[in-house]
Amino acid sequence: MTIEMKNVLELADAALSADYTRVRRAANALARDLDKNGETSIAKELKALVRKRGVPLKASGYVESLPVDSKSRLPLVEEQTWPDTPIFLNEGGWHVFSDFIADARRIDDLSAKGLASRLGLLLSGPPGTGKSLLAGHIAAQLSRPLYVVRLDSVISSLLGDTAKNIRSVFDFVPARNAVLFLDEMDAVAKLRDDRHELGELKRVVNTVIQALDGLDPSSIVVAATNHAHLLDPAIWRRFPYKIELGLPDESVRADLWRHFLFEDKDEEGRAELFGVVSEGLSGADIETMSLSARRHAVHESRNIDFGAVVAALLEPRSGRTVPVQRQPLDAEQKRQVAIALKEKYAIGGADTARILGVSRQAIYAYLKQQEGEV
Ligand SMILES: Nc1ncnc2c1ncn2[C@@H]1O[C@H](COP(=O)(O)OP(=O)(O)O)[C@@H](O)[C@H]1O
Numbered sequence: 001m002t003i004e005m006k007n008v009l010e011l012a013d014a015a016l017s018a019d020y021t022r023v024r025r026a027a028n029a030l031a032r033d034l035d036k037n038g039e040t041s042i043a044k045e046l047k048a049l050v051r052k053r054g055v056p057l058k059a060s061g062y063v064e065s066l067p068v069d070s071k072s073r074l075p076l077v078e079e080q081t082w083p084d085t086p087i088f089l090n091e092g093g094w095h096v097f098s099d100f101i102a103d104a105r106r107i108d109d110l111s112a113k114g115l116a117s118r119l120g121l122l123l124s125g126p127p128g129t130g131k132s133l134l135a136g137h138i139a140a141q142l143s144r145p146l147y148v149v150r151l152d153s154v155i156s157s158l159l160g161d162t163a164k165n166i167r168s169v170f171d172f173v174p175a176r177n178a179v180l181f182l183d184e185m186d187a188v189a190k191l192r193d194d195r196h197e198l199g200e201l202k203r204v205v206n207t208v209i210q211a212l213d214g215l216d217p218s219s220i221v222v223a224a225t226n227h228a229h230l231l232d233p234a235i236w237r238r239f240p241y242k243i244e245l246g247l248p249d250e251s252v253r254a255d256l257w258r259h260f261l262f263e264d265k266d267e268e269g270r271a272e273l274f275g276v277v278s279e280g281l282s283g284a285d286i287e288t289m290s291l292s293a294r295r296h297a298v299h300e301s302r303n304i305d306f307g308a309v310v311a312a313l314l315e316p317r318s319g320r321t322v323p324v325q326r327q328p329l330d331a332e333q334k335r336q337v338a339i340a341l342k343e344k345y346a347i348g349g350a351d352t353a354r355i356l357g358v359s360r361q362a363i364y365a366y367l368k369q370q371e372g373e374v
C-alpha cells in the first residue's frame with residue numbers, strides 16, 4: 001500500500017489556487033492514505049489541522065466583500081469547519097438545542113402560521129463549557145457554513161469604527177445562508193468600564209440591536225457570553241432561545257470522561273466514578289487531563305494509568321485541573337488514593353480496585369493498614 005501521489009499533487013494545486021474546499025478534500029484524502037499506511041499520528045494531525053484552521057476568507061475569493069477592520073485590515077469574520085467531536089449537554093440543554101434545530105428547519109412553515117420567532121440562540125456559561133463547540137453543532141445540523149465573529153476584535157478598534165465594523169459583518173453574512181456566531185458578546189458590555197462614556201456604549205449596543213433587527217427573519221444567529229448578566233437587556237431579549245452551559249453536572253462529566261479518557265469504550269463503568277470525583281471541572285478541563293494521561297501512555301508504551309488521573313483529581317484544586325503525573329502510581333500512592341476515595345466519596349472495594357487496576361484484596365489490605373495506623 002502506498003500513498004496516492006495524485007492526492008499530494010491535488011493538495012499542492014488546490015493550495016496554490018487558494019481553493020480551500022479542494023484543499024480540505026485533498027488533505028482528508030491524504031490523511032486517509034496515511035492512516036492506512038500506519039502513519040496514524042501524522043494522519044490525525046493533518047485532520048486536526050484541516051478541522052481547526054479557520055479558512056482565511058480573503059484567500060478563498062471573497063476579496064471584495066470580506067469585512068475587514070479599516071485600521072488593522074484584519075478580517076472581522078472567519079469561516080470555521082463543523083466540529084467532528086460530540087457535544088454533551090444536560091437534559092435542559094438538549095431540549096432547547098433540538099427545539100432550535102427543529103424550528104430553524106421549518107421556519108417557513110412556522111412563519112406562514114404566524115408561529116415563528118427569531119432564530120436567535122444565546123449561549124452562556126464559563127469558559128471551556130462547549131459554547132463554541134455547540135455553535136458548530138448548530139451549523140452542522142443545519143448544513144450551513146459557520147461564520148464566526150469575535151465581538152472583542154470588532155470592538156477593540158476606535159469606537160467610531162466599531163459601528164461600521166458591526167454593520168459590515170451583518171451585511172456580509174446573511175447573503176451566505178450561514179449561521180452567524182457572535183462570540184464574546186460580553187465585549188459589548190465590558191465597554192461599560194471607565195475608559196468609555198456611557199453614550200458610546202449605548203451607540204454600540206444600539207448598532208448591534210439595529211443590525212439584529214435588520215436581519216431576515218430566517219437568519220440564524222448564535223451568540224455566546226461568559227457573563228449573561230452583563231448583557232444589555234435589549235440584546236438579551238433578541239435571543240428567544242437560551243442555553244445555560246454551566247459547569248457540567250455529574251452525569252455530563254461522566255459522559256465527557258467516557259469520551260475523552262475511555263475513548264467511548266468503558267464496559268466496566270468507570271466513567272461514572274470519574275464523574276463523581278471531578279466536580280468543578282469544565283468539559284475543556286476534562287479533555288485536557290484525559291489527553292495528557294493518554295499521551296503519557298503513548299510515550300511510555302503502556303496502558304493508560306487511570307489511577308494517576310484520579311490521584312490528580314483528588315489533589316486540592318479550586319475548580320482548575322491538576323497536572324496528571326507522568327509515571328504510573330506506585331504502591332504507596334495507590335494506597336493514598338484508596339484511602340482518599342473511601343474517606344471523601346465513600347467509594348471502596350471493587351470500584352477502587354477497577355480504577356487502580358489492582359485486586360480487591362489489595363484494596364482491603366490498604367484500608368486495613370489505614371485502620372491499623374489510626
Ligand atoms: N459540553 C461539552 N461536550 C463536549 N466537549 C466539550 C464540552 N465542553 C467543552 N468541551 C471540550 O472543550 C473544548 C473547548 O470548548 P469550547 O467550546 O471552546 O468552550 P467555550 O466556547 O465555552 O469556551 C471543546 O472543543 C471540547 O473538546
Ligand SMILES: [Mg+2]
Nearest residue numbers: 131132183224
Ligand atoms: Mg468559545
